[in-house]
Amino acid sequence: MNLFGKWRGHSASRPGSGQNARATIGAPPRWSMPGLGLFKGLVVTARNMMQSYYRKDRMTTVQYPEERVTISPNFRNFPFLCYDGDDPVAGLRCTACSICEKECPPQCIYIVLDRDENGKSLKRPKLFDIDISVCMNCGICAEVCPFDSIYMDGQYEMSTTDRFGGLLLGLDRLAKSADYHLKLRPLEASEVAARRKAEEAKKLAAQAAKEAKAKTDKEAKAKAAAETQTAATGKGETA
């Protein structure tokens, strides 16, 4: 009669259970000098320590406030507004179309359109605020902008002692020149610049063509008018 069968039953099937001794597994390890592994470890750390004094590639520490690593052009955090030329107000590419404001998932952009006294749009923002304490650095604003105006910045030292004002970026802190963009992300910025130049040229050409067409139209109109006039006078004369 197995009094403890209930408790022993399922454990008996497991190898090594039932007795306290622990089974050895696998093939016995190849014999090596006991303590040799410890000695090898000591040699490794000693080499680490010695070489840290004369090998530059071992010491990867960058002592931050004094030295910095160059950030990758792919690093993006908070948005900024790009302007052409030297004047951050006149050269601002932003037309206050509010697409970014509507697309922003955490709703951290606030734009007020500038208007003249007649209420006509001046196609520039009177107010452009980004609350970077709310911003989640997703970069959707930069993707949707059709005017090449808003881009993600590479600035990472954003800490401030002013929780509210210091983290609410207005136009004065958001507007950065196209040169800055070129320095920050040369590839993308030069591409954008080339495209904008081509567009500008195209626009100018179109305008010139339009003007030329208008001129020819005008001339044709005038000619036609003159013709009708002469025709009229000639009719009168005949009449």
Added chain:
Amino acid sequence: MSLLAMSTAESSLWSPEWLPRLPQRLVEMLLRNCHAPDWLVTLAGYAVAAGTVVAVFLTAFALLSLIERKTLARIQNRLGPNRAGWFGILQPVADGIKMLTKEDIVPAKAEWFLHLMAPILIVVPSMLALGVIPYGREWVPVSLDLGLLFFFAVGTLTEVAVFMAGWASGSKFPMLGAMRAISQMVSYELPLIISALGVIMVTGSLSLPAIVEHQGTYHLGFIPAWNVFTPWGLTATLVFFIASIAEANRCPFDLPEGESEIVAGHMTEYSGFKYALFFMGEYLGLFAISGLFITLFLGGWQAPLPGLTFVPSWLWFFAKLVAVIFTHLWIRGTFPRVRMDQLMRFAWLCMIPMALLTIPAAGIWVFTGGGLKGWLVIMPLLLIPWLILTTIHNRRLAPQTRTYTFADS
């Protein structure tokens, strides 16, 4: 007796050998000139001698706390503290100010008296132990005939303090750390003391200065007769060194304060100055056990070569101390923490048998009169058991399957 007469009577007073005892001699001289009673002169002399030791080793503690961080950093290819002062030399000062200005928290469930006593009790035995070590030919703060016994007696007290800290904190992590400390103490105190027995047998004395004197000769004119250069002594040195790492609660045997498992072990509920005292006690204990290690096996203050005796003997002691402490740092930077069962297995399977074997080996060494004959007789006696023990120890064990007899049914 005038001051001049005394200084001429003891011409060696101004030699570099006497330099560490200079404050003591000066105070004694001064008191004698003031016709102070003898007991006062003796008492003041001991007080100044103790003060010298404490001052030296507290400075060394401050320096070590920086050097340890620097060394570990270099081993891990980092720079280490380099902000406070030139190459971080003021880091210990900054740490001290930080520790002193922190709030001293006593948990509500703590037994406040034991909680207060534990950090004090961990520092005091270490300092007492430092008092009996012969630092130089003329610099033995307290020369006891039973110096070794005294050292082990007070050295064991630190573990009591660790357990006290764990118990009095009234919290689970300190308790776990304290229990680990006790089991570690039981396991490693044995090989530590047993491996020192061979030295006592060969020297025939428990007095630490006598042990150092005994290692003062040179074989063949250049091999120092330190205990480490004998077959039994080499084994005892290794066993003692490994056990001393465990006794000092240092990596890889720092289970009582395993950060990754039990926060900080017995120090979890301590903050501010009490926490700093724990650190101080640990480092002073490290100095003490390293000092004893040097005294027992590395020839104490003896010069490594006969031609180098012109260097003051206490400088040799401190040079050896620096080397031993550096080895401790090196080991800390190399090995990961062992598991509790590995610790126990290693202690009982390898350390204690090997420590026990050094006793007959030392006896044979004395009776064969040492030399080549001694080596030939003793090496098999120690090597063969060592190979057998390590082979048994290095078996690859299957993970133990645990059967939950009641929970499953």
